[in-house]
Amino acid sequence: xxxxxxxxxxxxxxxxxxxxxxxxxxxxxxxxxxxxxxxxxxxxxxxxxxxxxxxxxxxxxxxxxxxxxxxxxxxxxxxxxxxxxxxxxxxxxxxxxxxxxxxxxxxxxxxxxxxxxxxxxxxxxxxxxxxxxxxxxxxxxxxxxxxxxxxxxxxxxxxxxxxxxxxxxxxxxxxxxxxxxxxxxxxxxxxxxxxxxxxxxxxxxxxxxxxxxxxxxxxxxxxxxxxxxxxxxxxxxxxxxxxxxxxxxxxxxxxxxxxxxxxxxxxxxxxxxxxxxxxxxxxxxxxxxxxxxxxxxxxxxxxxxxxxxxx
Amino acid sequence: xxxxxxxxxxxxxxxxxxxxxxxxxxxxxxxxxxxxxxxxxxxxxxxxxxxxxxxxxxxxxxxxxxxxxxxxxxxxxxxxxxxxxxxxxxxxxxxxxxxxxxxxxxxxxxxxxxxxxxxxxxxxxxxxxxxxxxxxxxxxxxxxxxxxxxxxxxxxxxxxxxxxxxxxxxxxxxxxxxxxxxxxxxxxxxxxxxxxxxxxxxxxxxxxxxxxxxxxxxxxxxxxxxxxxxxxxxxxxxxxxxxxxxxxxxxxxxxxxxxxxxxxxxxxxxxxxxxxxxxxxxxxxxxxxxxxxxxxxxxxxxxxxxxxxxxxxxxxxxxxxxxxxxxxxxxxxxxxxxxxxxxxxxxxxxxxxxxxxxxxxxxxxxxxxxxxxxxxxxxxxxxxxxxxxxxxxxxxxxxxxxxxxxxxxxxxxxxxxxxxxxxxxxxxxxxxxxxxxxxxxx
Numbered sequence: 001x002x003x004x005x006x007x008x009x010x011x012x013x014x015x016x017x018x019x020x021x022x023x024x025x026x027x028x029x030x031x032x033x034x035x036x037x038x039x040x041x042x043x044x045x046x047x048x049x050x051x052x053x054x055x056x057x058x059x060x061x062x063x064x065x066x067x068x069x070x071x072x073x074x075x076x077x078x079x080x081x082x083x084x085x086x087x088x089x090x091x092x093x094x095x096x097x098x099x100x101x102x103x104x105x106x107x108x109x110x111x112x113x114x115x116x117x118x119x120x121x122x123x124x125x126x127x128x129x130x131x132x133x134x135x136x137x138x139x140x141x142x143x144x145x146x147x148x149x150x151x152x153x154x155x156x157x158x159x160x161x162x163x164x165x166x167x168x169x170x171x172x173x174x175x176x177x178x179x180x181x182x183x184x185x186x187x188x189x190x191x192x193x194x195x196x197x198x199x200x201x202x203x204x205x206x207x208x209x210x211x212x213x214x215x216x217x218x219x220x221x222x223x224x225x226x227x228x229x230x231x232x233x234x235x236x237x238x239x240x241x242x243x244x245x246x247x248x249x250x251x252x253x254x255x256x257x258x259x260x261x262x263x264x265x266x267x268x269x270x271x272x273x274x275x276x277x278x279x280x281x282x283x284x285x286x287x288x289x290x291x292x293x294x295x296x297x298x299x300x301x302x303x304x305x306x307x308x309x310x311x
Numbered sequence: 312x313x314x315x316x317x318x319x320x321x322x323x324x325x326x327x328x329x330x331x332x333x334x335x336x337x338x339x340x341x342x343x344x345x346x347x348x349x350x351x352x353x354x355x356x357x358x359x360x361x362x363x364x365x366x367x368x369x370x371x372x373x374x375x376x377x378x379x380x381x382x383x384x385x386x387x388x389x390x391x392x393x394x395x396x397x398x399x400x401x402x403x404x405x406x407x408x409x410x411x412x413x414x415x416x417x418x419x420x421x422x423x424x425x426x427x428x429x430x431x432x433x434x435x436x437x438x439x440x441x442x443x444x445x446x447x448x449x450x451x452x453x454x455x456x457x458x459x460x461x462x463x464x465x466x467x468x469x470x471x472x473x474x475x476x477x478x479x480x481x482x483x484x485x486x487x488x489x490x491x492x493x494x495x496x497x498x499x500x501x502x503x504x505x506x507x508x509x510x511x512x513x514x515x516x517x518x519x520x521x522x523x524x525x526x527x528x529x530x531x532x533x534x535x536x537x538x539x540x541x542x543x544x545x546x547x548x549x550x551x552x553x554x555x556x557x558x559x560x561x562x563x564x565x566x567x568x569x570x571x572x573x574x575x576x577x578x579x580x581x582x583x584x585x586x587x588x589x590x591x592x593x594x595x596x597x598x599x600x601x602x603x604x605x606x607x608x609x610x611x612x613x614x615x616x617x618x619x620x621x622x623x624x625x626x627x628x629x630x631x632x633x634x635x636x637x638x639x640x641x642x643x644x645x646x647x648x649x650x651x652x653x654x655x656x657x658x659x660x661x662x663x664x665x666x667x668x669x670x671x672x673x674x675x676x677x678x679x680x681x682x683x684x685x686x687x688x689x690x691x692x693x694x695x696x697x698x699x700x701x702x703x704x705x706x707x708x709x710x711x712x713x714x715x716x717x718x719x720x721x722x723x724x725x726x727x728x729x730x731x732x733x734x735x736x737x738x739x740x741x742x743x744x745x746x747x748x749x750x751x752x753x
Contacts, residue, residue, distance in 0.1 A: 052424055052425075052427050052428050052707065052710075053427050053428065053429070053707070055403065055406050055407040055428055055430075056406050056407065056409070056428045056429045056430035056641075057429065058407065077747065078744050078747035078748050079747070079748055082748070146571075146574065147570075147571045147574060148569075148571045165570075167570075167573070167574070167725075167728065167729060169574055170518075170573055170574065170725040170728070170729070171725055171726075171729050255576065257520055257714065257717075257718050257721070259722070259725065260722060271714070274400060274403070275710075275714045276710070276711045276714060276715075277403075277424065277710060277711065
């Protein structure tokens with residue numbers, strides 16, 4: 001850094017102080033317009049009775065205070081009960097999808113981290129589901145899962161596993177179909193992130209461990225996993241948030257009204273807002289969801305960051 | 312205005328983000344000068360619903376007619392044809408933002424719900440006289456325009472009705488006549504079902520909640536049951552409603568429909584099964600003709616009779632009054648021009664032109680239906696609409712009724728398809744749950 005000339009005008013110092021703020025101003029304005037203000041409007045909406053009677057004139061919607069929240073959280077009523085059911089389904093969906101996607105991503109990253117012929121081909125192949133437009137991918141799955149002319153039943157029947165008459169998109173199977181598709185879409189991202197993380201672990205650490213007689217599993221346990229910790233911390237959080245808020249998979253697969261077993265919270269809220277025309281109630285559920293995710297994310301970061309500092 | 316701008320942005324953004332529908336609506340017209348502007352130089356914006364096989368087809372059908380209208384009146388009409396999945400969302404966005412077209416098509420069952428938003432122009436006496444008076448319309452269709460006792464906020468544009476299509480050859484080969492009672496229909500369907508060859512007595516759109524709620528309503532009506540009581544409160548669990556739902560779900564329980572049709576929800580699948588000889592009967596609105604012909608079936612190969620009621624039924628309802636209505640936005644700056652346009656669209660000459668490509672029944676009294684060359688079919692549908700159709704409940708929360716009851720019935724059909732026939736008690740419980748949801752969320 002060169003020393004500052006002492007003969008600088010005061011105005012110049014002023015301008016220098018302002019420059020960073022001016023530079024980030026457009027971003028802040030846009031962030032306010034696109035994210036923050038609509039979010040606050042959404043919170044306000046949850047306190048008013050915004051139904052079809054008032055959507056043409058929002059300001060006239062009557063104040064309802066916390067009553068939408070009371071309805072949503074009254075688990076003995078059918079509305080609260082169906083929200084609770086939807087919440088449980090979403091939790092199960094998230095846990096299964098994130099866990100299996102992480103496991104697949106980790107396994108593939110470990111295998112493809114070592115050099116071998118054809119490695120590039122596999123890397124490209126594994127990234128296809130992630131690179132594919134979401135809608136096209138899910139629509140294709142939808143065709144594959146049809147009962148009469150779907151590929152899945154056809155293959156299962158030819159292999160003699162089932163009679164080829166299984167329904168994959170209604171009843172309890174709908175949930176597992178949705179899980180499989182979500183894993184198919186999510187794991188390449190885990191694979192990509194973990195592969196990048198593995199590149200940063202110096203080879204000689206492994207060599208030293210091998211000399212000391214550590215086998216492959218011990219190396220993974222004591223070198224790879226601890227070294228990947230910062231990557232995993234962010235990766236799992238991102239996958240959790242994406243999966244929990246997943247709207248595309250159920251919506252494209254089942255439409256606005258999925259089967260009960262696949263009624264994820266995001267679609268459930270969409271149904272309350274745009275199918276039943278009750279925007280106030282939909283917003284209240286969105287706010288509850290947001291609070292839940294904030295608490296979970298905060299707790300997660302607090303626990304793991306503290307552990308990281310201790311480590 | 313300002314207070315409405317932000318919510319408008321939010322709703323449009325939310326819809327664009329979730330429903331995947333594109334640009335927000337353009338505001339009415341820029342050329343129109345005053346509220347009373349009705350002459351040359353005015354430009355109207357018109358959102359048309361998708362009636363033909365594709366959006367492009369509709370543009371082809373409508374464009375020459377709009378040019379004709381411009382020649383007659385000097386009023387230019389900017390056309391946008393909108394697909395069904397997006398139409399209601401776009402209308403909701405326009406309603407909440409106040410930035411909508413001048414004229415819009417709506418599904419006629421939405422009329423009371425949209426009327427409740429207050430965003431549409433009521434057709435009062437002077438507006439009605441501007442479009443030729445209410446008496447020019449078929450009474451059954453005109454009744455769908457809004458809630459009873461208020462000026463309607465929509466008038467009929469295209470009418471549709473349900474009928475029972477049957478495959479003449481399959482019936483003749485089995486030595487059967489078209490059924491006149493529901494019991495006969497069930498017996499015929501059993502006789503015509505042969506799973507080993509993949510043929511079934513009846514085709515069904517078992518995954519469509521709108522079809523499910525339509526039949527729950529029609530069969531409930533046959534049993535003398537109304538889904539809403541005189542005070543407008545939901546009443547879904549009456550014995551008649553339960554029996555009506557059971558009548559429909561039992562088609563799946565009795566295995567006279569292909570179990571796979573529980574996944575049909577897009578529209579062309581069930582008519583496709585019927586056209587390809589995979590099903591001997593089809594309960595559908597008359598615009599199924601388009602799909603049947605597109606699938607290679609000749610109009611002479613099928614007959615149509617009214618959907619029969621059970622022996623000793625309270626009423627012989629065979630359809631609800633289906634169709635498309637047309638509305639004018641309240642904040643249109645070109646109301647007079649818009650009324651001229653509505654008058655033009657609902658004139659006998661234009662009705663005759665539109666009914667052919669859109670396979671619709673005329674909404675004007677005294678006009679002969681011409682949507683098919685099969686005169687017997689045309690007469691049957693016209694009679695069903697005029698004498699055996701009832702509007703769906705004309706209540707503001709009609710759309711919630713459709714979703715909640717329609718989905719409950721869909722779940723019951725899914726249960727029947729996967730092996731266990733729903734009992735009356737289970738049906739009642741499902742309807743009770745739908746009713747509780749209405750009460751709590753409303």
